[in-house]
Amino acid sequence: MIDLRLVRDQPDLVRASQAARGESADPVDALLAADRGRRAAVSRADDLRGELKSASGAVRTASPQERPAILERAKELSAAVKAAEADQTAADAALRAAHLAVPNVIEDGAPPGGEADFVTIREVGTIPTIEAPLDHLEIGERLHAIDTERGVKVSGARFYFLTGVGALLELGLLQLAMSQAVAAGFTAMITPSLVGPHIMEGTGFLGSHAPEVYRLEADDLYLTGTSEVALAGYHAGEVLDLSAGPKRYAGWSSCYRREAGSYGKDTRGIIRVHQFNKVEMFVYADPADACEEHLRLLAWEEEMLAKVEVPYRVIDVAAGDLGSSAARKYDCEAWVPSQQTYREVTSTSNCTTYQARRLDVRHRVDGRPQTCATLNGTLATTRWLVAILENHQLPDGSVRVPAALRPYVGGVEVLSP
């Protein structure tokens, strides 16, 4: 949810943000109308309640003769209050619905336009020249590192087993990410993958992402697609002390995604799967520090990418592709030789106060509680194995292991079939 004061005071700023996203300004005007409607309903109910209170007080001090008339008056007021409160409840609900319908106001500088209108900030590393590159599944199968056939047998399409060095490589990658995060001052977290509806709603994943989310009907729980959900919920409803700087968490979790509507896309290998593992950075910060923190998150992602020695580019995601919560988003895309293109391996979002307002996470400024900002960013995921295996493949089908990962695969420099 965006800051209501911002819409009231600078509606054109919000309308401009909608335009940059390629969306209509109608929800903004609907929000303004709902806000006015609610305030009117609140003051009406307040006034009636005040009258009822004094009438009610008069009931017990009234003389026996006056009593019936006063009681009658109080009953009428009671009914009026009940009606006014119902109106207020309806107005509250209408405001909330209108409020939720407006996505975050984009950060100044975010490129306008749709998915294709991203701006490339930089390209890092050298694209390897590989004669007839094998794709990661081919490599993984030769190394007995990835088994999608049995994944399908056991769980269906888009499931896989990581076996032997494949499993070790993933554990190593995640461990490397966690170690880096902890060294940078993050608190290591292993988070629940199942969360209740209030948290899932609060983080906004039941909006446009709803079809992507697994739901456990019998228990009314949701499987999370990222530890961001649990980490955002971690401090829900709390007032934090951020006087010593941002609260930084690094969450390790398995992530579950239904991948509804992606039939036929990336069906081969482990690029797009229903279950994977991820180390995610999540930060609660003073909104005044959010921009700087966002760039720090990007820098930590790039530090990890440097450790696994794959070429990548950094893109500034266009406004229309930000999702409802993010004000700005930077993706790192690693080079995938078999596809001769870049594929997303990290994504870092500055959600400003949008997510925190929903979850009611605040911090104190001059003793007063204020909504804080939240940010998130990827430090490593199973998908990274695609880039690692493909970029480091050697002509004979073996794979050079980046130095940083060698300790996790028994110290070997090259994985051979």
Added chain:
RNA sequence: GGUGGAGUCGCGUAGUGGCCGAGCGCGCACGCCUCGAAAGCGUGUGACGGUGCAAGCCGUCCGUGGGUUCAAAUCCCACCUCCACCGCCA
């Protein structure tokens, strides 16, 4: 899964229909006292919404949501959470 108990203003508690528009203690803040401090004394003490330039004023909040009543922390119903014991179990 079963049975019993409990959820009150940061913490601990009082409170069984109107005097609770929530008391007391602790903690905290400020002031007095003091060379300084402790003790003592006094004052204050949260959140949300509305309104106002502001000081302030008004309203809401006693786990959550309903209900009864002119009036609910208090009575009724449902749910949630915690504690204890029993059963089952990786």
